[in-house]
Structure formats: C-alpha cells, structure tokens
Amino acid sequence: MRDSKFVGIAAAVATVGAWSVLWTVERGGFGPGFNPKPHEANGWVMARQALDLLKPGGQIIAITRDTAAFKNPASDAQWAGFSELLSERHVSVTKTLALQVDPLRPVEVPPGDFFELIRKAPAGAVIVSFMGPPLLSEAQLRQLGDSKPRIVAFCSGNLPERVDLKILFDQGLLQAAVISRKSPVRVASPPKDLQAWFDQFYQAVTPSSMGNLTLRDDGPGGLE
Secondary structure: OOHHHHEEEEEEEEHHHHHHHHHHHHHHOOOOOOOOOHHHHHHHHHHHHHHHHHOOOOOOEEEEEEOOOOOOOHHHHHHHHHHHHHHHHOOOEEEEEOOOOOOOOOOOHHHHHHHHHHHHOOOOOEEOOOOOOOOOOHHHHEEEEEEEEEEEEOOOHHHHHHHOOHHHHOOOOOOOOEEEEOOOOOOOOOOOOHHHHHHHHHHHHHHHHHHHOOOOOOOOOOOO
16 A cells, blocks of 8 residues: 555656656756847847838838747747837837748748738838748739838848848848848847847848948857
C-alpha cells in the first residue's frame, strides 16, 4: 500500500513537471529572455514614417503577420510600438490584412494580395507593410498606372540584397522602408529611448538616403 501511494505521488509530480516544461517552452524556453525593445522601436519608426506621408483625411492600411497560428513575439512587439504612436497622434488603422506565414518560408506578401490592396486603396491612403514591399509583375504595374497609395515597408533579413529598393522607389511602389542591420551598432551602454534602440539594430531608408545605404557590414549576424 505504501509503495502504491509513493508511485501515485511520483506520477503526479512528474505530470506537473511535464506541464511546467511545456508551459515554459511555449513561452520562449529556458534561454535568455526576449527583449521586445528593438522590435517595438521598429514599429514606432514605421508609424512615424507613415504619419509623415499621411495627408489630411487619408487612411492607414496595415499588412502584418497573423500571430494566432504561429507565435511571433517580435511581430507582436512591432505592432505594439506602431499602435502606440498612432494612438498618441489620435490616428487609427482603417484596415488590417493579417497573413499567416509559414516560419520556414521567406516573409513576403503574395503579389496578388498586395496588388488588390493597392488597387482598392482610397486616395491619400498609406499602406504600411511589416512583411516587405510589393513585388509586382510588369502586367500588374501596368494595370495600376500612376494612381498608387504611399507605401512604407519593413524589409527584414537579406531582402534588401534580393530586391532592388531603388527600382521600387522609382516605380512609386515604395516611399519609405526600414531594413535590418547585419550587425548591431556597438554601444557603450544600453539605449535609453526607442530612437536609440532603432538606430542600433535598423536603418530607415528613403529615396534621398539610398546613396548612403550600407547593406552589408562586418561582424556577427544582426537582429531580423
């Protein structure tokens, strides 16, 4: 009887331990804690770029990851920083396109989805894409003509090396972008505000700053 009671207690402890491990792993594991600040700063700058381009009466349309199926704390932090600044300026997102992204595939918006969003965007709208710029075909570009909304895009990882941002700027498909630094800027002390966090891990790109853009630098891989 004593042995069976001991076995029961041991089984209960093992079950609780197993659930504790599962709970911990689902929330980031036992490794170093996730730092949301760089990602929050990314969203904050994306919001600032969008606000700079927004005309009176214009609307903001957002494209982001659907993090319900595939958890992505970085995307959630980006959205938090983006939403916070818009709220401070009393601006709301009129429409949000949340796309499910396979973690093993490149982060890109399907060309057809981006084309329809551009085509149906009202005059004066700004489209903010956290999943890269519009990569449209020549046929789609011809259908759009000269009437296009202003577009801000986060170009993560090596996307700026695979896609010519200057061509997108020239085509009117991009007015501002944020790209990841390959290696963070080395600083003596932790950043004290969102702008400093942003400057350490990212670069803001506009048509006028393309000439000063550095896509590759030395050092360990940066934050994507």
